[in-house]
Amino acid sequence: MTARVGRTLLLILALLALAPAAAAAAADCRVTSLPEIEDEVMCPICGVPLVNAGGQQAENERNFIRDLVDQCRTERQIKAALVDEYGNEVLAMPDDEGFGLAAYLVPIGGIALAAVALAIGAVRWRRARDSGGAAPAGGGAPQERDDRDLDSDLRRYDL
Numbered sequence: 001m002t003a004r005v006g007r008t009l010l011l012i013l014a015l016l017a018l019a020p021a022a023a024a025a026a027a028d029c030r031v032t033s034l035p036e037i038e039d040e041v042m043c044p045i046c047g048v049p050l051v052n053a054g055g056q057q058a059e060n061e062r063n064f065i066r067d068l069v070d071q072c073r074t075e076r077q078i079k080a081a082l083v084d085e086y087g088n089e090v091l092a093m094p095d096d097e098g099f100g101l102a103a104y105l106v107p108i109g110g111i112a113l114a115a116v117a118l119a120i121g122a123v124r125w126r127r128a129r130d131s132g133g134a135a136p137a138g139g140g141a142p143q144e145r146d147d148r149d150l151d152s153d154l155r156r157y158d159l
Contacts, residue, residue: 032075037065040093041079044086061086 035051043053043061050058064085068078082090 031072032069032078034062034065034069037069037075037078038062041065041082041090042092044090047089049092061090 038051039049041050041061042048043050043055043058045057046053046055050061053061061082064082065078068081073081079091
């Protein structure tokens with residue numbers, strides 16, 4: 001009987017040791033929060049981000065999200081539930097697949113194209129500058145021409 005009492009006490013001690021961890025996990029099951037979701041979803045009625053929306057529909061959507069947060073749903077699960085409830089228009093960000101992927105790729109492609117154009121232009125400009133470019137009209141080096149023009153102007157205005 002002593003072995004049985006010892007095993008029972010050991011089991012009770014193990015359960016007591018695990019109880020705080022289980023309670024903490026249950027109390028902190030919130031994987032996401034309303035403010036994190038509000039920035040990424042839209043009000044289906046007014047078409048503005050939920051964080052900026054007012055009115056009864058926006059409050060209903062916030063309550064829907066709060067209920068899902070209280071159920072310890074992840075951000076992805078909450079967004080899926082919102083799409084099921086309100087449709088795809090509720091998502092503020094485009095999908096990262098299919099046609100929605102173009103919303104991410106087009107700006108990146110435009111920036112890359114602009115960078116290539118600037119690089120090509122800089123190389124051409126540098127080559128033109130290094131080779132001296134076209135000879136200035138009027139002959140001679142620019143410094144010599146400026147000196148001649150200055151002398152000519154001074155003689156014209158001398159008395």
